[in-house]
Each structure stands twice: as C-alpha cells, then as structure tokens.
Amino acid sequence: MQILFNFPLKSLNSFGFDVKAKEFVSVTNTQDLLEAVQYAIDHDMPIHVLGGGSNILIHEDLLGLTIHLQLLGKSMVSQSATHTLIDVCAGENWHDFVAWTLDNDLPGLENLALIPGTCGAAPIQNIGAYGLEVGNWIDSVEVLDLEQLDQEQAWHTLSRQDCDFTYRNSIFKKYPNRYIVTQVRFAIPRQWRANLSYAELANYFLHRPQPSAHDVFAAVCEIRSRKLPDPLVLGNAGSFFHNPQVSEATYLQLLEQFPQLVAYPQGIVDGQKLFKLAAGWLIDQCGFKGFRLGNVGVYEKQALVLVNHGGGSGKDILRLANLIKEKIHAVYGVDLTQEPIMLPP
Ligand SMILES: Cc1cc2nc3c(=O)[nH]c(=O)nc-3n(C[C@H](O)[C@H](O)[C@H](O)COP(=O)(O)OP(=O)(O)OC[C@H]3O[C@@H](n4cnc5c(N)ncnc54)[C@H](O)[C@@H]3O)c2cc1C
Known part of the structure; x- marks a missing residue:
C-alpha cells in the first residue's frame, strides 16, 4: 500500500475539476483496503471512497485519505433453472462488465450500457436508465462495514432487501461513509425478454421487431452517445x-x-x-x-x-x-x- 501526497484528481472526476487529494491510495485487494482504512483511523482522518469519479462534485481539495478502489475480477458463480449468479469486484468498469455479460450469453443488463463508472458504485445510487434499475438484478452486495471494524462481521453481505433500493437511492446513500462495497453479486433471470418499456427505445425498434440483447445494447449506446456529452471531451x-x-x-x-x-x-x-x-x-x-x-x-x-x-x-x-x-x-x-x-x- 503506497500513500501518495497532494495527488491530482483532475482525471479522476468526470467534471475535470482541478482538485487534489491530500493523501491518496489505490487499493487492488481487500488486505490493502483494510490497511488503508486502518491508516486513516490511526491518523484520525476522514475517508473518501472513489470509483470512476463520474457521480461526484468535488468542491475543494480533499483532506484526509482518498481511497481509489481498483479491486478487479468477475466470474459466473452458478446457474439454477431460473437465474444465473455473477460476481463482479467493485473496481471493474461498469460498461465493460455489461459488454462481458453479453459476450458470455448472459443478457439482462444491456439497458444500462454506457453508464460511466465502476461496478462497486452501481448499487450506491441504484443506477438506472432506459427502463431498468440495477437493483432489480442485484442479489447481494459484499461490504466492509466501517462501523463494525473491530468485530468479526466487518466484512459482510447485504441482501437486495437490506440494500433498500429505490429511485436513485439505497441504504448506501442513507448511511454515507459507512459501507465500502467490495463486490456485487447479480442474479440475472435466464429467460430473457427485451425490455423496451422506455418510449425512446420502443420507438427505436418500431420497425425492427424482436431485437436481440446485442441490438438493445447497441441501440442504448447509440442513443446515449447522441444525447450525452463524453466527459473526456466536456x-x-x-x-x-x-x-x-x-x-x-x-x-x-x-x-x-x-x-x-x-x-x-x-x-x-x-x-x-x-x-x-x-x-x-x-x-x-x-x-x-x-x-x-x-x-x-x-x-x-x-x-x-x-x-x-x-x-x-x-x-x-x-x-x-x-x-x-x-x-x-x-x-x-x-x-x-x-x-x-x-x-x-
Ligand atoms: C455522461 C454520464 C452519464 C451518466 N448516466 C447515468 C445514468 O444513465 N444513470 C445513472 O444512474 N447514473 C448515470 N451517471 C452517473 C454515474 O455514472 C453513476 O452514478 C456511476 O455509478 C458512478 O460510478 P463511479 O464509479 O464513477 O462512482 P464515483 O463517482 O467514484 O462515486 C460516486 C459515489 O459512490 C461512492 N462510491 C464509489 N464506489 C464505492 C464503493 N465501492 N463503495 C462505497 N462507496 C462507493 C463514492 O464515495 C461517491 O459517494 C452518469 C454519469 C455521466 C458522467
């Protein structure tokens, strides 16, 4: 674990604000995450958790310790008659993960293509777009609970019900700075039907019946690229x-x-x-x-x-x-x- 001082955050916040973290650490495994948290506690510092920086407004330099979560890995866990369970670590890029599920014939998340950021942040505000919210397909979330650090349950699992997902909201927003998400488990129904409940998407396929999941993915990417600015440009x-x-x-x-x-x-x-x-x-x-x-x-x-x-x-x-x-x-x-x-x- 290497702490960096006065670390520039310009490329780590999608607004591109020229701000700095007084102390900054990138963590790639749970042991380093625990060490980083302990370091902040020992030095009586606030902790800021950073994923892709695409849903934050940094309004001044960050004092304390900024922890950039870069835990990587994803795999299919099991398949029942009805659902496929998939685990993904918090640092994985969300859009790449959605593309990976399709490449592995596990459709269901395609309506959420091209949302910037990481998989670990997806449950925080229950990301949603084009008629789907991520909480619909989340089975559970692995967390480090900062309020139980001295107890055995510091690492534990929150069920979908525990997460209390509503429109752009969840337990993680209700108790900010309490949980660090390390991994998300998805339960994706095996029986797939295109979700065209969002009018713009339905219109897109008006004359193209029975789109595949790849078609929906491509359509969402096309519509979003037309409507939203690329943070790397603006x-x-x-x-x-x-x-x-x-x-x-x-x-x-x-x-x-x-x-x-x-x-x-x-x-x-x-x-x-x-x-x-x-x-x-x-x-x-x-x-x-x-x-x-x-x-x-x-x-x-x-x-x-x-x-x-x-x-x-x-x-x-x-x-x-x-x-x-x-x-x-x-x-x-x-x-x-x-x-x-x-x-x-
Ligand atoms: C062009 C554009 C389009 C977007 N479109 C959509 C959209 O359609 N729908 C939508 O819902 N959102 C959208 N967003 C918002 C954003 O992409 C999502 O909220 C995304 O999930 C943020 O991920 P991130 O990794 O960048 O999180 P960050 O911005 O790094 O963090 C966001 C919050 O989550 C916390 N956090 C991050 N990771 C963790 C973790 N592992 N554990 C605990 N806390 C954590 C941070 O402390 C912070 O409070 C859009 C953003 C942009 C720039």
Whole structure:
C-alpha cells in the first residue's frame, strides 16, 4: 500500500475539476483496503471512497485519505433453472462488465450500457436508465462495514432487501461513509425478454421487431452517445438533478398551468398516486439549455446536464445549480434535488 501526497484528481472526476487529494491510495485487494482504512483511523482522518469519479462534485481539495478502489475480477458463480449468479469486484468498469455479460450469453443488463463508472458504485445510487434499475438484478452486495471494524462481521453481505433500493437511492446513500462495497453479486433471470418499456427505445425498434440483447445494447449506446456529452471531451456528471416526484394533486395542478408538462406515472406508493416530472423539461422550459455562467453551463442538447467548459470549479457548478433550483421553484413550486454526491460532504 503506497500513500501518495497532494495527488491530482483532475482525471479522476468526470467534471475535470482541478482538485487534489491530500493523501491518496489505490487499493487492488481487500488486505490493502483494510490497511488503508486502518491508516486513516490511526491518523484520525476522514475517508473518501472513489470509483470512476463520474457521480461526484468535488468542491475543494480533499483532506484526509482518498481511497481509489481498483479491486478487479468477475466470474459466473452458478446457474439454477431460473437465474444465473455473477460476481463482479467493485473496481471493474461498469460498461465493460455489461459488454462481458453479453459476450458470455448472459443478457439482462444491456439497458444500462454506457453508464460511466465502476461496478462497486452501481448499487450506491441504484443506477438506472432506459427502463431498468440495477437493483432489480442485484442479489447481494459484499461490504466492509466501517462501523463494525473491530468485530468479526466487518466484512459482510447485504441482501437486495437490506440494500433498500429505490429511485436513485439505497441504504448506501442513507448511511454515507459507512459501507465500502467490495463486490456485487447479480442474479440475472435466464429467460430473457427485451425490455423496451422506455418510449425512446420502443420507438427505436418500431420497425425492427424482436431485437436481440446485442441490438438493445447497441441501440442504448447509440442513443446515449447522441444525447450525452463524453466527459473526456466536456466535463460533466450526467444528470445533475433527480426527476422530482409529486403527488397526483400537484401533477394535475401543474398540468392545468403547463399543458405540455412531461411526466411519468409512478404507480401508488403508500396509498398515494405519484408522478415523476421530467426535470430536464422543467429546466429547458425556463430557457437554460445552452446557458453559460463563466466557465460552466447547461449542456446545449440536454438541460439536465451541467458541464465544465474548461477551467470551471465545483463552486462554479454549485452557483449555477442554485440559480436553476431557484428559478424552477419560482416557476413550478417544485424543489430539485442534486444527484452528484458532494465531496467533501
Ligand atoms: C455522461 C454520464 C452519464 C451518466 N448516466 C447515468 C445514468 O444513465 N444513470 C445513472 O444512474 N447514473 C448515470 N451517471 C452517473 C454515474 O455514472 C453513476 O452514478 C456511476 O455509478 C458512478 O460510478 P463511479 O464509479 O464513477 O462512482 P464515483 O463517482 O467514484 O462515486 C460516486 C459515489 O459512490 C461512492 N462510491 C464509489 N464506489 C464505492 C464503493 N465501492 N463503495 C462505497 N462507496 C462507493 C463514492 O464515495 C461517491 O459517494 C452518469 C454519469 C455521466 C458522467
């Protein structure tokens, strides 16, 4: 285990902010991970866990110890009549893993192709896209529990139920800095059917019936590449805001005022009909698409994505985000929630 000092994080955060970690370590095995955690505790330092850096907003240099998880490995564990179990270590690249499952004739994750980042981070916000959330196919998650370090159960397994997956949420966001995910186990149904529940994907295949999993994978990659900026070209963290969920009464009231409102019914939760409003539409309608504030701005093709045009900082993005939040609240009475996780918290 080698600690590096004042380590540059520019290439390890997808916004491309020029920030540093006071102390930084890359870990490739669980023994090194434990040693790194122990080092931070012995020196009374906060710990920051970093995967691919594609869902974080680093707003100042990171004090304490930044642990870059690079645990690698993936394998098929077993097959029952109904499911295939697959293990993947936290440091594996998510998109490459999805491609590997298809190459090994294990379809099911193709709707989540091209999401940047690592497999270990996938359960953190229950990544989702094109009609699928990763929590649907997660069987369990191996973690190091920082609150039980002195006990035997420090390394343990959380079941899918324990993970408490909901829209862009999980136990890992509820208890930030408690668990370090080291491995994820997937249980993928053996009987495969193309998931075309997302309208854009359904339209794509309107005249191409019965697509294979590879076709869906290619379609998702094509649509995403058209709509989202490549972080290597234009710094960003994907969607900057969640789609706000509102009650039926609020939805109907807004619909009356804004007949073009884009929203999706979410079914009944706790006895209440809920609707998800398209945050991108709300922001776009307020004229923000392509808006620039100094070195940062709103992506010209998708209003939900905030970008660093070069030389911007986390504080610049926060200023822009606040401007947007205030406007959305004033016009629609709706509060937007930020998706990328603040580092430091
Ligand atoms: C262009 C673009 C498109 C995107 N599209 C989508 C999308 O369609 N759907 C979607 O859901 N997300 C999307 N995202 C967001 C992002 O890709 C995902 O949230 C991804 O899972 C983040 O992975 P990461 O390894 O980069 O995590 P990081 O950004 O490194 O970390 C994110 C958070 O997870 C924590 N963390 C990371 N690894 C671990 C671990 N092993 N154990 C414990 N905590 C950990 C970090 O401390 C941090 O709090 C997009 C991002 C970009 C840039």
